[in-house]
Every structure is written in C-alpha cells, then in structure tokens.
Amino acid sequence: MTNLFNNKGTSLLEVMAAMLVLAIGIMGIAPLMVVTSDSNSFSRELTRANTLASDKIEELRAGGGYAPLPYIRNEINIENKYNRTIRIDAYESDVTVPPGVYRIHVTMNWTDQNGLPRSTEYWTYTTRR
Numbered sequence: 001m002t003n004l005f006n007n008k009g010t011s012l013l014e015v016m017a018a019m020l021v022l023a024i025g026i027m028g029i030a031p032l033m034v035v036t037s038d039s040n041s042f043s044r045e046l047t048r049a050n051t052l053a054s055d056k057i058e059e060l061r062a063g064g065g066y067a068p069l070p071y072i073r074n075e076i077n078i079e080n081k082y083n084r085t086i087r088i089d090a091y092e093s094d095v096t097v098p099p100g101v102y103r104i105h106v107t108m109n110w111t112d113q114n115g116l117p118r119s120t121e122y123w124t125y126t127t128r129r
Helices: 012-063
Strands: 071-078 082-090 101-111 117-127
Touching: 012 082, 012 101, 012 117
Parallel strands: none
Antiparallel strands: 071 082, 082 101, 101 117
16 A cells, blocks of 8 residues: 655644744843843943043143142043042052052943942042153
C-alpha cells in the first residue's frame, strides 16, 4: 500500500511550538534592554559631570590667587541639568603639609532621567601661584 501523504517537513504544530519558545525567550530578554538603556543614560550623565568638574578644577588650578578662604561658590543650571559647588580651603591640617597648599573640592549634583537625585564629588590639592 502506498502512503497518500508525504510526511517529510515540519507540521503546523511544531512551527507553533517553536514560535512559542521564541516568544518566551524574547519576553525574558526585553527587560534587559530597558536596564541597558538606563545604564547607558546614567553613564553618559556621570561622564559629563566628570568632565564639568575636571574642567573647573583645571581652571581653578591654572588661575591661582584665590579669594579669601574658605572660598565657596555655587553654580546652578549648568547645561540646564547640573549644579556645581566649589569649595577651596587652606589645607594646613598638620605639620607634614607645607604652607600654601589648598584643597579644591567640587561637588556635582543633578537629577537623572528617572527623577532620582545624583551627585559625585572630586578633590585635588594645589599650591597658590
């Protein structure tokens, strides 16, 4: 007796089962894409805050001749996102630090795209020129 149906190939049921497995896999990966996007955004904001703080520190170190100490200045709404606080103190805490050494402390604050407050701080030491 000859077989009237050719049983080679995949059935509709097998294709549907494969599509179900693929859909479940994609649904499992989708939340990772959101986390990756948030992480990239935070990294971009932190890198920009680092650059703004570093630029200000270099500007202050090159300028020298600071106002009466402690020198404190707040700069708000830099690039419509960041707030920067600058503080310069004479750093003569003990006898091992020579006179004329100053500590520059820069704090960067901002609100990320999710509405969370973020901040980072930087310190360096310099001498008056």
